[in-house]
Amino acid sequence: MFKPITGAIAATAAGALLLTGCTSSGPADSKPASAITPGASHKATTVTVWTFNHLPNEVAAFKATLDQLHTKYPWLTVKFVPNKDDAAYAKAVAAGDPPDVFISSTPDNVAKFCYNGTVADVGPYLSSAKIDTAKTFPPATLVYTRYEDKQCALPLLTDAFALYYNKKMFAAAGITKPPTTLAELTAAAKKLTVKNADGSIKTYGFVPRSDFDVNRYLYVGAHSGTDFYGKDGKTTFASDPKWQQLLKWDQDLIDYYGKANVQKFVGRYQPHADDAGNPLLTGAAAMEYDGEWHVGEIASLKKDFDYGVVPMPVLDGSSGTYGAGTTLGTVAYLSAGSKHKQEAFFALQQLTTDTTFLNTLADTVYNIPTTFAALKAWDKRDDPHWKPFVDIFENPHSSYKTLTPAGVEDMDSWRASLLDFEQGKAKDAASGLAAAGKKIDSLNSESGQ
Template identity: 85%
Template sequence: MPSPGRGRSVFKPITGAAAATAAGVLLLSGCTSSGPADSQPTSAISAGASHAPTTVTVWTFNHLPNEVAAFKATLGQLHAKYPWLTVKFVPNKDDAAYAKAVAAGDPPDVFISSAPDNVAKFCYNGTVADLKPYLSSAGVDTAKTFPAATLVYTRYQDKQCALPLLTDAFALYYNKKMFAEAGITKPPRTLAELTAAAKKLTKKNPDGSIKTFGFVPRSDFNANRYIFTGVQSGTDFYGKDGKTTFADDAKWQQLLKWDRELIDYYGASNVQKFVGRYQPHADDASNPLLTGAAAMEFDGEWHVGEIATLKKDFDYGVVPMPVLDAQGTGYGAGNTLGTVAYLSAGSKHKQEAFFALQQLTTDTTFLNQLADTVYNIPSTFAALKAWDKASDPHWKPFVDLFQNSGSYYKTLTPAGVEDMDTWRAFLLEYEQGKVKDAASGLSGVGKKIDDLNAQSGQ
């Protein structure tokens, strides 16, 4: 999910105005479907069986030329291997466009989304088909095919709502030269160590302004929002009762305290200037890690590909994101989420569409070619084993994190992306000093999200 021309902006989860638009469309349309037609079997097509010519439509969020070319090449090979199957490929479609098509009664057969936040919503309201019967019929054992982290964000309750198509992991990047100059011999493993390192690495100009920030934690910068979803603090976003844990788990307050103290160290206005200046350049040559404006940065694996393209001689390291001190045993795990592929419940060719979906999400050659194209991580065990970058010192930390049993993404709900939008709005208000008391603020936003989920059907 890399920079302009490479795909990072395409692969990262829908955020900001785009998220609000998608959420609004989904709420207005209800995104409901009539569900599977009774006349349509839920068994998979045998690869060796003859079949009547069929055309299925595949929509994807991807739109950059190299990504589109990778898909078209694979779909062309699929047609050459199975001449009866023709795929109409339509790029540059997001969740909002998909919701509109479903509401209009004319969805694509397969839809590939940039993020999993709406998996539970689409599953709950019948927009997408449960893939379990097809997978069982095709002999695909999901537990043996896909790493456990991907199954967390492609399932809702007892349904397999989607399949993973590449994945993302998030870790800490650091400038090795700056570490050596500051006398820091090893990367931080806890958030307290991260703060200490950040202060040592901070440099000021003669006029007192900040030349180099050690680490900027504000949640609206780059991928930082994923520091605040639970893994790094050893907390669960939702408890076993389905309710938020913000009011009950003291570690949320500890996480917010760490965040605000580091922001206050730099000064809120300085952090605001940093975010305003560098947020538009998170993925290009003006990225603060690459220019020396920051010594450390939290980012996804696609940044490895960006650095190789933009500044290949840059000397840097990648390690898991530090965790709260009391949760030190959780070091090594992190957030993992990625692209998901759905089978529309309203598809008129479910068997054929699932056949195409299965090829795209399990074909090792395609997955590795696409991973190399968009700088992502392959999403099957077989593809990971065959991937030539798996042992690269910059890529390996992400692969290890992806396969770490403690890595996960927060529980998905029928509210879709709206729970994260609400949480992120609260975080920013807290970081800007608009929320004075963390405990009451956490309790309030927790209730707001619980109410949102209740209204959505959870």
């Protein structure tokens, strides 16, 4: 079973520790912020790389590449430590003993770690190594690896999100083409809904509730022509009417099924988002919003399943953005407290720019490579199920929300507000959005933005 690489859901447990704002004491060595010359002789050095990855095949892919790196450059030894999350990293930083490189599944915390001095700006190292980020990494990756004018992390594989649909069910319902707008999605969902003789729902057309699977990424702006934050750094929930339109679409479809039925659906299928009990695979849902890793899961779990993948429909009136989507992924940091920054950056550079490694790891964890060179060489880029995700990733309008020093707390707060609205706990959309925006703006203000 393969899980998504992104981590808003995993970061909540780390939130309390991260809120302490533990910082690095700054550069731990006197070496210049420049890249080393690979061909020159170097003193034998050991650097430590931590990663959130923990599955055996993932660990094997990393170790194989790091072993090859040592064979090619005998002076460099990498101590590889898997199964480390943001909370463990923050604790190590606070103790003054961080790993040299940390690979995280929570890009939301990039700005936090950058703002409080936990991680180093790798921009000078990239310049020294003559690596042009704009020519090396697709623009979508730079949104979630930069903060202000600093390159706080480098991308290492990414996720894109799209609409999966059951082709057989579409044909049976007389639907000849996938929806491109949310209004079309609602109409298709109703046609695809099948009820049992007792009136209970056998097949849901589409369940939009934000706490099911990865639906939270439907509500960050990419599919509604909205910006999470305005140019003034404040949330746009109260000022942009499209947020109310988006929530109305969400609420209307939930009401069509009934809040109690949707609650049962989420409770039953959320634990099976990534296994054979997934509702799309069992026939309990005709459409599903999911990440690219689901293509790999389907190939492993039900390879004869006849399905299609298309960009997620967009809010009516935002048709110009159809084809784009939410994209975010794994980030790799150079610790500000590293005692071997030059050598650590060299290891980081190899992991994030080596085409063979990126494509091997992408195939291993069912994710998308994150350099132009790796994408061009990837044998899956033209596969009918993978291509839509590559196209979304490469779409210039695909992005994630602006990152802030509050880290993942802004997304956690937004998710809680969304769920209150969907469960009928919020008075109305307008007041709920205003309150959510005020709370997030306050979080950002307290964090230093």
